[in-house]
Amino acid sequence: MTQTIIWTVSVLTVLGLVLALVLFWVARKFRVEEDPRIDEIEKTLPGANCGGCGFAGCRAFADAAVKAGNLDKNYCPVGGNDVMKKVAGILGCEIKEAAPRVAVVRCNGACSVRPRINVYEGTQSCKVKAALYGGDTGCLFGCLGCGDCVAACQFGALSMNAETGLPEVDEEKCTACGKCVAACPKRIIELRAKGPRGMRMFVSCTNKDKGPVARKACGNACIGCGICVKTCRHDAITLSDNVAYIDFEKCKLCRECEAMCPTGAIHGVNFPKPLDKEAVKKRIAERNAKEKEAANE
Amino acid sequence: MNKLTFSIGGIHPSDSKISRGCKIETLPLPPKVYVSMFQHLGAQAKPVVAVGDKVKAGQIIAEPGGFISAYVHSPVSGTVKSIAPRKDLAGFAVMHIEIDVEGDEWAEGVDLSPELVTNIPEDRDFILDRIKMCGVVGLGGATFPTHVKLNPPPGKTAECLILNGAECEPFLTSDFRILLERTDEIVVGAAIMQKVLGGCRCVIGIEENKPEAIEAVSASVARLGFPGMSVATLKKRYPQGGEKQLIDAVMHRQVKSGGLPIDVGAVVQNVATSLAVYEAVQKNKPLVTNTMTFTGNVVPPERQHNYLFRIGTPLSFIAEQAGGIPENAVKLVSGGPMMGKAIANLEATTVKGSSSILCLGDETRRHPETACIRCGRCADACPMGLEPFFLKKLYGVGDTDALERNAVQDCIECGCCQYSCPAYVPLLDNIRMAKAQVMGIIRARNAKK
Numbered sequence: 077m078t079q080t081i082i083w084t085v086s087v088l089t090v091l092g093l094v095l096a097l098v099l100f101w102v103a104r105k106f107r108v109e110e111d112p113r114i115d116e117i118e119k120t121l122p123g124a125n126c127g128g129c130g131f132a133g134c135r136a137f138a139d140a141a142v143k144a145g146n147l148d149k150n151y152c153p154v155g156g157n158d159v160m161k162k163v164a165g166i167l168g169c170e171i172k173e174a175a176p177r178v179a180v181v182r183c184n185g186a187c188s189v190r191p192r193i194n195v196y197e198g199t200q201s202c203k204v205k206a207a208l209y210g211g212d213t214g215c216l217f218g219c220l221g222c223g224d225c226v227a228a229c230q231f232g233a234l235s236m237n238a239e240t241g242l243p244e245v246d247e248e249k250c251t252a253c254g255k256c257v258a259a260c261p262k263r264i265i266e267l268r269a270k271g272p273r274g275m276r277m278f279v280s281c282t283n284k285d286k287g288p289v290a291r292k293a294c295g296n297a298c299i300g301c302g303i304c305v306k307t308c309r310h311d312a313i314t315l316s317d318n319v320a321y322i323d324f325e326k327c328k329l330c331r332e333c334e335a336m337c338p339t340g341a342i343h344g345v346n347f348p349k350p351l352d353k354e355a356v357k358k359r360i361a362e363r364n365a366k367e368k369e370a371a372n373e
Numbered sequence: 374m375n376k377l378t379f380s381i382g383g384i385h386p387s388d389s390k391i392s393r394g395c396k397i398e399t400l401p402l403p404p405k406v407y408v409s410m411f412q413h414l415g416a417q418a419k420p421v422v423a424v425g426d427k428v429k430a431g432q433i434i435a436e437p438g439g440f441i442s443a444y445v446h447s448p449v450s451g452t453v454k455s456i457a458p459r460k461d462l463a464g465f466a467v468m469h470i471e472i473d474v475e476g477d478e479w480a481e482g483v484d485l486s487p488e489l490v491t492n493i494p495e496d497r498d499f500i501l502d503r504i505k506m507c508g509v510v511g512l513g514g515a516t517f518p519t520h521v522k523l524n525p526p527p528g529k530t531a532e533c534l535i536l537n538g539a540e541c542e543p544f545l546t547s548d549f550r551i552l553l554e555r556t557d558e559i560v561v562g563a564a565i566m567q568k569v570l571g572g573c574r575c576v577i578g579i580e581e582n583k584p585e586a587i588e589a590v591s592a593s594v595a596r597l598g599f600p601g602m603s604v605a606t607l608k609k610r611y612p613q614g615g616e617k618q619l620i621d622a623v624m625h626r627q628v629k630s631g632g633l634p635i636d637v638g639a640v641v642q643n644v645a646t647s648l649a650v651y652e653a654v655q656k657n658k659p660l661v662t663n664t665m666t667f668t669g670n671v672v673p674p675e676r677q678h679n680y681l682f683r684i685g686t687p688l689s690f691i692a693e694q695a696g697g698i699p700e701n702a703v704k705l706v707s708g709g710p711m712m713g714k715a716i717a718n719l720e721a722t723t724v725k726g727s728s729s730i731l732c733l734g735d736e737t738r739r740h741p742e743t744a745c746i747r748c749g750r751c752a753d754a755c756p757m758g759l760e761p762f763f764l765k766k767l768y769g770v771g772d773t774d775a776l777e778r779n780a781v782q783d784c785i786e787c788g789c790c791q792y793s794c795p796a797y798v799p800l801l802d803n804i805r806m807a808k809a810q811v812m813g814i815i816r817a818r819n820a821k822k
Contacts, residue, residue: 193717193718194715194717197738197739198739198799198802199799199802199803201802203806204802204803204805204806207805207806207809208463208715208802209463209464209465209714209715209717210460210463210464210465210717210718211464212717216460216464216465216466
């Protein structure tokens with residue numbers, strides 16, 4: 077009886093020791109060297125796994141950043157500069173600070189100014205609608221209004237405005253991950269620099285049709301008249317394919333183009349005061365007159 | 374007589390051939406025509422005329438933009454007014470040549486006499502060249518260039534030419550009318566294609582709901598006596614006129630997934646294409662006219678029409694000639710109600726493949742979608758043996774590998790699934806997107822190889 081107990085205990089002890097040795101050896105032999113900084117960076121990142129950085133998720137981002145040893149090609153738009161500084165601290169490298177960006181919807185063809193010419197009954201998806209036909213308005217370039225961008229946003233920053241039929245961006249919630257940009261089949265949404273105190277200018281239209289066609293389709297369309305290009309003193313506005321585009325790096329936020337635009341396609345947002353169009357127009361006229369005088373002398 | 378049909382799936386919608394008794398009327402010339410450069414499958418045609426040029430009817434105004442492409446001819450005589458993008462039926466901008474109509478003068482060499490010419494040219498290359506130069510494309514719906522289809526790749530031979538007179542789509546009657554009124558020409562056209570394909574047999578398939586056409590064609594085949602030609606009566610069933618379904622019905626052979634009809638020795642051509650081939654080869658007349666139906670369940674019987682129209686005639690002009698669009702029409706469709714395209718723009722023009730203007734009433738509106746109850750009717754109805762509910766689900770989660778394994782690329786977009794769904798799930802909308810996505814992946818993979 078005692079012998080049986082002794083045997084059992086000793087066999088199990090020896091077995092346990094042998095297996096422990098095997099496990100020890102296996103753990104040594106097949107150990108995966110992983111940089112502890114990967115875990116650390118992953119913890120620092122927002123953890124949204126949105127893919128806005130171009131990697132499959134936060135872990136993939138951390139892995140790539142540690143492998144590269146610098147942050148030249150990695151930037152987390154959701155975390156922004158603060159998070160990136162922390163990540164840089166872990167890696168011990170420098171970062172290029174990026175201006176915070178925000179999604180901008182470049183269509184202002186609200187229901188009231190863009191007449192519906194037919195009724196769409198199919199699947200409520202912009203992607204399906206865009207593949208089927210030109211849309212339920214005369215504008216081939218504008219918002220289709222089925223809300224693919226709203227569905228794509230993981231941060232709840234986009235919502236459809238029932239009155240205008242256009243998506244609206246909640247600037248507080250938008251992280252500029254770019255999911256909505258990819259979801260829009262008409263490529264209306266653009267990531268633009270947020271600007272000082274959120275102030276920025278943009279052309280809220282992408283209609284490439286000629287002026288009369290665009291005007292007929294939508295009262296707020298950019299008709300490619302070029303007045304804004306002539307008005308701008310900072311060379312910030314370019315005109316191609318009958319549509320103007322404001323370079324946000326060159327724009328000095330003087331709002332002169334907004335005052336001069338005949339269709340109201342240029343929008344300035346988050347300015348403290350509403351734009352006094354007449355005053356700005358007067359200012360421009362006076363300046364032009366002075367310049368003319370100077371040229372004559 | 375034994376009635377033939379395909380083996381799986383299919384539906385039986387009411388055939389609604391209201392305009393079957395209306396003789397083909399020649400539509401007057403419109404003041405202006407707009408000729409699209411994108412009237413065929415494949416590459417867009419390239420204009421060869423300039424603004425201000427005088428053109429005659431039947432003169433080449435655009436040449437093919439690639440191997441799979443077709444010549445485009447002026448349908449009228451007049452002056453080229455502009456060459457510019459214009460909105461097509463779906464509202465997309467497509468290059469169009471605008472021509473102001475002046476008189477009706479035809480290009481030299483075009484034989485407009487009505488006499489039947491039954492002597493078929495001996496030279497195969499001459500026939501193919503004529504078909505190519507006359508811009509003939511498949512008029513069954515896909516508008517695939519006919520000269521390409523009639524020239525099988527080396528190593529493959531056609532055993533049977535199937536002439537598609539099924540016209541399985543409800544409402545449409547233009548094929549039925551040409552089968553009645555231009556029977557002999559269609560039969561000669563079929564004989565020409567038989568010759569090009571190396572003397573294979575030819576079966577003219579007509580659905581049982583067109584007994585007059587079956588009788589007329591049978592009589593004509595017997596009278597003209599071309600060898601190896603016969604008429605087959607098909608059961609009334611949609612999509613009988615689908616290429617693969619028709620091959621199944623007539624030859625009892627199935628085309629493999631990803632295969633072409635020629636793999637099983639079949640070439641399918643529409644009866645209207647046969648007429649165009651006849652006119653091209655025997656009369657040197659390019660494809661500038663076609664037959665279309667103006668019909669619909671809200672169009673009163675006296676305003677139903679079958680028209681012979683010049684390609685490029687604006688749809689609004691045709692509607693005007695037919696007495697206008699009825700006020701209670703809620704949907705306008707070009708093509709059949711199953712596979713046709715909604716007309717988003719009535720200012721668009723007719724193209725080679727235009728087969729109808731359908732005015733449909735309130736009862737054809739879509740119902741709100743409800744949840745799938747997994748009844749499996751869509752899978753029963755699918756003539757390609759697919760599982761539409763599953764494909765839609767796979768598209769929803771974006772699993773392209775599984776979509777390809779489940780053969781989404783075989784979908785013929787006939788719409789049987791959506792028609793049979795009791796929950797009004799927009800199956801085809803989703804499957805069409807999935808198909809496009811998977812086809813893109815397959816093409817990219819093949820290009821890499």
